[in-house]
Amino acid sequence: MLLKLYENNNNPADLQKVVDTLNNGGIIIYPTDTMYAIGCNGLKERAIEQICRIKEIDPRKNNLSIICYDLSNISEYAKLDNNTFKLIKRNLPGAFTFILNGTTRLPKIFRNRKEVGIRMPDNCIIQEIARLLDAPIMTTTLPHNENEDIEYATDPELIEEKFGNIVDIVIDGGIGGTEPSTIVDCTGDEFSIVRQGKGWLDEG
Numbered sequence: 001m002l003l004k005l006y007e008n009n010n011n012p013a014d015l016q017k018v019v020d021t022l023n024n025g026g027i028i029i030y031p032t033d034t035m036y037a038i039g040c041n042g043l044k045e046r047a048i049e050q051i052c053r054i055k056e057i058d059p060r061k062n063n064l065s066i067i068c069y070d071l072s073n074i075s076e077y078a079k080l081d082n083n084t085f086k087l088i089k090r091n092l093p094g095a096f097t098f099i100l101n102g103t104t105r106l107p108k109i110f111r112n113r114k115e116v117g118i119r120m121p122d123n124c125i126i127q128e129i130a131r132l133l134d135a136p137i138m139t140t141t142l143p144h145n146e147n148e149d150i151e152y153a154t155d156p157e158l159i160e161e162k163f164g165n166i167v168d169i170v171i172d173g174g175i176g177g178t179e180p181s182t183i184v185d186c187t188g189d190e191f192s193i194v195r196q197g198k199g200w201l202d203e204g
Helices: 012-023 045-055 071-077 082-091 124-133 156-163
Strands: 002-004 027-030 037-041 065-067 094-101 115-120 137-141 169-172 182-185 192-195
Touching: 002 012, 002 156, 012 027, 012 037, 012 124, 012 169, 027 045, 027 124, 027 156, 037 045, 045 137, 071 082, 071 115, 082 094, 124 137, 156 169
Parallel strands: 002 169, 027 169, 065 115, 094 182
Antiparallel strands: 027 037, 037 137, 065 137, 094 115, 182 192
């Protein structure tokens, strides 16, 4: 199902449809401030496992990421010391994935790794959905074959054509980007950039 959403003034019933789908263990595709992503309610373990199968990733070996809607929401699911809190506050919302040590609030599938990626995209659509859901959204980029035209990962109609049969809703939020988020590892004594992507880190 392709659902058109806008930066603001969306029909509350459309937003509620997305939230209900996530709460029922459904899977959605949505725009972020980087690329289109695939995700589910981050507290629904079966839905997370399904996305891992779609992406062909092993949650015991790959870091999993969640979208949070604000800083207090982040502190529920990840451990933040003062320096990390300041760094995150300076840079979010933005095109970053911060790798942090997770808390016991996360499902076991995350705790197997002890670390969690934190996203707070600068995108009104997914921010609003995360706020209404009042739960983290497990998030990962769309499966993309290197031989494929990148347009398939940026155009919502083409995305729906390709993935519509394996997800519940594809949100059309306009043409997406092609550059991934910048990954910053905050689990050690010093911050380190694991992958330079769209976001440029302000270290203060």
